[in-house]
Amino acid sequence: xxxxxxxHFLKGVAVIALSGMLLSVAGCGKTSSPTxxxxxxxxxxxIGVISFLSGGGxxxxxxxxxxxxxxxxxxxxxxxxxxxxxxxxxRGEKTDAINAANKLVNKDSVVGxxxxxxxxxxxxxxxxxxxxxxPIMGTxxxxxxxxxxxxxxFRNALPESVAIPSAVKKxxxxxxxxxxALMYSNNNDFAVSGYKTFEKAVKDSGLQIVAxxxxxxxxxxxxxxxxxxxxxxxxxxxxxSLYQEAALVLKKARELGIKVPFVGGNGFNSPQxxxxxxxxxxxxxxxxxxxxxxxDANVKKFVEAYKAxxxxxxxxxxxxxxxxxxxxxxxxxxxGSATDRKKLRDSLAGIKDFQGVTGKFAFxxxxxxxxxxxxxxxxxxxxTEFK
Amino acid sequence: MFWQxxxxxxxxxxxxxLIALGYTLIMxxxxxxxxxxxxxxxxxxxxxxxxxxHLKVNIFVAMLGAALTGAILGIILERVALxxxxxKAVSHLAxxxxxxxxxxxxxxxxLKLFGPQSRDFPSSFTAAFEFGPMRISxxxxxxxxxxxxxxxxxxxxLAKTKIGKALRATAENIETANLxxxxxxxxxxxxxxxxxxxxxxxxxxxxxxxxxxxxxxGITMGLKGLAVLILGGMGNITGAMLxxxxxxIAEVFSVAxxxxxxxxxxxxxxxxxxLFIRPQGLFGSRDQQGGK
Numbered sequence: 001x002x003x004x005x006x007x008h009f010l011k012g013v014a015v016i017a018l019s020g021m022l023l024s025v026a027g028c029g030k031t032s033s034p035t036x037x038x039x040x041x042x043x044x045x046x047i048g049v050i051s052f053l054s055g056g057g058x059x060x061x062x063x064x065x066x067x068x069x070x071x072x073x074x075x076x077x078x079x080x081x082x083x084x085x086x087x088x089x090x091r092g093e094k095t096d097a098i099n100a101a102n103k104l105v106n107k108d109s110v111v112g113x114x115x116x117x118x119x120x121x122x123x124x125x126x127x128x129x130x131x132x133x134x135p136i137m138g139t140x141x142x143x144x145x146x147x148x149x150x151x152x153x154f155r156n157a158l159p160e161s162v163a164i165p166s167a168v169k170k171x172x173x174x175x176x177x178x179x180x181a182l183m184y185s186n187n188n189d190f191a192v193s194g195y196k197t198f199e200k201a202v203k204d205s206g207l208q209i210v211a212x213x214x215x216x217x218x219x220x221x222x223x224x225x226x227x228x229x230x231x232x233x234x235x236x237x238x239x240x241s242l243y244q245e246a247a248l249v250l251k252k253a254r255e256l257g258i259k260v261p262f263v264g265g266n267g268f269n270s271p272q273x274x275x276x277x278x279x280x281x282x283x284x285x286x287x288x289x290x291x292x293x294x295x296d297a298n299v300k301k302f303v304e305a306y307k308a309x310x311x312x313x314x315x316x317x318x319x320x321x322x323x324x325x326x327x328x329x330x331x332x333x334x335x336g337s338a339t340d341r342k343k344l345r346d347s348l349a350g351i352k353d354f355q356g357v358t359g360k361f362a363f364x365x366x367x368x369x370x371x372x373x374x375x376x377x378x379x380x381x382x383x384t385e386f387k
Numbered sequence: 388m389f390w391q392x393x394x395x396x397x398x399x400x401x402x403x404x405l406i407a408l409g410y411t412l413i414m415x416x417x418x419x420x421x422x423x424x425x426x427x428x429x430x431x432x433x434x435x436x437x438x439x440x441h442l443k444v445n446i447f448v449a450m451l452g453a454a455l456t457g458a459i460l461g462i463i464l465e466r467v468a469l470x471x472x473x474x475k476a477v478s479h480l481a482x483x484x485x486x487x488x489x490x491x492x493x494x495x496x497x498l499k500l501f502g503p504q505s506r507d508f509p510s511s512f513t514a515a516f517e518f519g520p521m522r523i524s525x526x527x528x529x530x531x532x533x534x535x536x537x538x539x540x541x542x543x544x545l546a547k548t549k550i551g552k553a554l555r556a557t558a559e560n561i562e563t564a565n566l567x568x569x570x571x572x573x574x575x576x577x578x579x580x581x582x583x584x585x586x587x588x589x590x591x592x593x594x595x596x597x598x599x600x601x602x603x604x605g606i607t608m609g610l611k612g613l614a615v616l617i618l619g620g621m622g623n624i625t626g627a628m629l630x631x632x633x634x635x636i637a638e639v640f641s642v643a644x645x646x647x648x649x650x651x652x653x654x655x656x657x658x659x660x661x662l663f664i665r666p667q668g669l670f671g672s673r674d675q676q677g678g679k
Contacts, residue, residue, distance in 0.1 A: 055603070058503040186648050214648045218607060220597035223395040224642035224650075231388040244505055248599055255515070255524065276507065276598075 043338035044082045047328060048104030050097055050115035050125065053089040057242055059272045060117050060317050061089070064139060066310050067321030068114065075329045081338045083329060090116050094124035101125040105132045111332070112136065112344050114324055119143030120189035126153050135345040139324040140317050142266045143193035147367045152345050154367045156324050156358075158289040160194050160265055163373045167287035168201040168238070170375045170386060171263050177235040179208045183225065183249060184240040186214040194240030194265035202238065210234050219245060222252045230256050240265040247276035254280040261285060269316040274381050285386060287373040289358040290316035292383070294374075302357045316358075323356035330354065390521045392643040393636070398527045398596060400635020401534040405589035406612035407619065407627040408538065409582035415622030416558045416578045422486040423464055424586050425609020426493035429602060431457045431587020432594040433501055439508055450533075450591050457587025461580035464489055469579065470572075490605070497602035505601035508594055526596045533592060537585065538628050545624070554578060558622070618658050620671020630669060634658070 049068060052061035068085055076082050086108050088100030097116045104110045105128070113136040116125055122141040129136045130150030138146060138155040142163070147153050171177060180202055184195035202209060210232045213225035226249070229237060237253065239246050239262055246267045253262070261283050267273075268286035277284075292303050292313050302322065306314040314322070328344075331351060335343035352362035362370045377386035406428060413421045431453040438449040468485040515524040545551040556564040557574045565571050593608065594600040615634055619626025634654055641653035661669065 054498060054503045213642070214646075218603065220593075220599040220604070221399055223398070224392060224639040225647050227388060227391050227395055228643050244599070248597070251598060256522065272504075276505065 043080075044084050045112075045329075045332050045338035046084050046086060046108060046110045047325075048100075048108060048110035048113040048115075049085050049087045050090050050100045050104070050113060050117075050121070051087065052092045052117035052121075053087070055091045055093075057092050057117065057244070059243070059270060060140060063270075063315050063317035064115070064117060064321040066306070067139075067314065067318035068325050070306060070309060070318075071322045071325035071329075075325065079329060079333065081329070081332050083325070083332075085114075085325075086110060090118075090121055092118055092121070094121055097121040097125045098128060101129050101136075105129060105134050109339075110134065111339055111341055112328060112348075114139060114321070114328065116141070118188070118190055119146060119193065122146055122153075123149070123189055126150065129153075133345075134341050135348055137324055137328065137348070139320040140266070141190075143190045144197065145193075151349075151367070154348055154363065156327060156361065156369050157266075157320055158287075158358075158371055158373055159368055160197050163287035163289075164194060164197040164265055165201040165204070166373050167263050167285055167375050168198065168205060170287075171236060171261060171285055172205045172207065174386075175236065175261055177205075177207055179210045179232075179234045181211040181213065181229045181232060181234040181237045182209060182240075183213045183215070183229075183237060185217050185219075185242070185245055187216045188242065191217075191240045191242070191265070191267070194267075198238045198240055198263075198265070215241070215245060215249075217242065217245065220248060222249050223256070226253050226256050226258065229253075230258050234260065236261045236263060238263045240267065242267045243270040243272045244276065247273050247281065250277040250284060251280040259283075266316075271313065271315050271383075274378060279381075281378045281381070284378040285375060286383075287375045288316050288383075289369075289371050289373055290314075290319040291374045291376060291385060292319075293385075296357075298355065299357050319357050323354075323358050323361065326356060327351055327354055327361070388520075388643065390519070392639050394521055394523055394527060396636035396639035397632060398530055398635070399639060400632035401531055402589060402593045402596065402608075402631075403611050403615050403634050404538065404628045404631025405534045405592065406586060406608055407615035407631050408541065408624065409586040409589070410612050410616040411619065411622055411624055411627040412578055412582040412585070414616060415624075416554060417469070417482075417575060418622075419469065419482045419486070420613065420616075421464075421579075421582070422483060422609070423468070423489040423493060424486075424582070424612065425605030426490040426497070427457055427460050427464070427583045427605075428586040428590040428593075428608060429497060429600075429605035430460060430493060430590070432590030432600045432604065433497060434587065435591030436506060436508060436594055436600050440506075446529075446591075446595070450588050453587040453591045454584040457583040457585070457590075458580040460493075460587075461583030462576055464583065465576050465579040469575075473575075490609075494602055494605070501602060503602065505599040505604075507598035507600065530592045530596055533588070537588065538624070541585075542624060550574075550577070614655065614658055618661060618668055620668030623668065623670040626668055626670035633669075 051064050072083050072085055090097035090100055104113055116122055117140050119141045122138050126149035130152040135152050138157055140157050141155050142157050142160040144161055146155055182198055185191035211229050239249055246264055264284055264286045268284055269288050274281045331344055331348040334347040337343050354361040359371050364370050375386040376383040409424050413419055434456045435449040435453040438444050438452045468489045469482055472481045515522050553569045554574050556569055557571050561571050615627055615630040619630030637654045637657050638650045641650045
């Protein structure tokens with residue numbers, strides 16, 4: 001019995017080792033092929049997508065997928081280089097994201113990658129993909145330092161270092177804030193980075209921080225933290241977390257009688273916030289590059305087409321993903337190759353004056369987006385422009 | 388603020404107690420840690436939620452429905468993952484692994500059936516009462532009342548009724564109980580389904596109070612329940628009740644008077660200290676393991 005199972009074990013090890021070797025050999029073969037010049041007409045560009053498609057942040061992944069799918073259909077109807085999107089689910093986990101990236105880079109030999117959804121995932125995946133020389137573009141990765149990973153890492157997500165200070169500044173001017181309480185999820189890279197940006201913005205505005213409270217992703221009970229904040233009576237509360245925790249925080253806060261404005265990081269940027277928190281979301285503020293009611297022909301056309309297809313108003317994640325694929329495709333056209341990763345990177349880096357649904361867009365020298373944010377206020381269950 | 392935080396701690400703690408009760412019952416009788424308990428708890432929450440939102444039933448009916456579903460899941464769990472292993476001379480850890488299997492299965496089924504989004508109960512319980520410095524919501528009162536009455540009923544049932552006695556006898560020694568004419572197989576099925584029904588009711592209560600019912604909610608709650616099981620003394624019902632309250636209050640107070648980043652560290656650090664002083668847990672005794 002014992003010997004038998006050991007034999008199996010050894011066999012298993014041998015199989016794994018062998019297949020690993022085969023995979024790496026195959027990977028080598030494929031990574032070198034894209035450098036060869038490819039024919040021009042009607043090529044197919046394989047673009048990998050790593051997204052949070054199931055789990056606690058699945059609404060982000062769903063919106064991203066819908067935005068990408070829509071852009072793909074529109075682009076493939078008119079462009080020469082056809083785009084093929086290969087989706088991988090990261091479930092919001094770094095390990096899954098890494099596995100997905102390795103598969104896309106080595107097995108599927110994609111020309112570029114869109115995603116992953118969370119900044120934490122990007123910090124894990126970025127170095128691997130960058131090392132393999134594959135351009136990767138985050139559509140929702142807003143944390144500080146994302147593009148410092150390497151020169152193949154891009155993002156069209158408005159960094160929180162731009163969005164948060166503009167939201168804080170507007171709130172301070174309008175509500176004459178003096179004291180604030182900060183809350184953030186301390187086991188999420190994106191939320192921690194957002195918190196640091198909040199802290200800096202708040203201090204720069206000369207506000208006093210009366211409390212800093214933390215929670216963790218997937219927490220559901222915030223009564224202890226909020227009871228403490230309620231007793232300190234701040235003029236506003238700033239929250240950096242994903243939408244689910246943010247919505248539950250808002251709900252509990254209103255229940256405990258905290259009626260002050262809440263300023264949120266990028267996590268507030270989802271209609272899910274209103275869906276989960278209901279009337280508790282009223283008065284929440286967030287800066288966003290995306291405003292669906294904007295008076296702009298591009299935006300109107302996109303919102304209508306999206307509504308017709310998915311029966312709902314696109315959120316920021318859908319809009320940024322939609323723009324991302326358009327940017328990718330513009331760069332592919334410019335590079336003239338559907339398979340050359342290096343050329344794609346170089347032409348991506350040169351993108352400027354791109355007019356997308358999230359406004360006028362360009363990459364700066366650090367491959368971060370140059371774009372403007374609108375501060376939004378939740379009013380009657382809708383995002384409205386906060387003036 | 389002290390009184391308010393005490394109420395917060397008691398509410399949180401009583402949900403921990405309810406979950407730990409399920410672990411305790413199975414631990415006491417079978418000497419097994421049922422790793423699927425958290426997922427049965429999650430299923431209970433979903434069943435309660437669906438009953439309330441789709442069939443518009445009242446919350447007590449929803450809890451009854453959840454309890455029934457839990458009991459049925461418990462019976463299936465016992466048949467599939469526990470009984471086959473009990474018959475053969477298998478490793479002591481085998482049921483632990485088989486119940487982990489069931490828990491992963493249940494979580495995946497829930498993901499497929501209900502989707503990954505978190506949902507909440509319609510807010511008909513948000514009314515709150517002011518008692519001097521305290522603000523207690525209807526949900527909090529409801530949770531405290533239901534969990535304490537369930538615990539008391541369970542204690543009484545175990546101590547005074549015939550089936551309760553049979554259950555305790557089985558917990559004491561399965562072979563002897565069998566010789567004395569107790570149908571231990573039946574008692575074991577009963578225990579597992581009762582524990583699962585309790586877990587499901589706890590799911591509905593937690594869903595009500597924290598407003599987030601989603602397929603992975605069983606994992607963290609399950610871990611907390613396990614910690615309470617150890618803290619209270621393996622298989623001791625009073626221990627589970629008090630242990631849950633202690634853990635809840637410790638967590639809330641470390642947020643209130645300390646740093647919220649360290650709440651789990653404080654709560655679990657405290658459990659370690661208690662176990663240094665009383666290795667058998669608060670109410671456990673070294674030689675006796677039983678459902679008392």
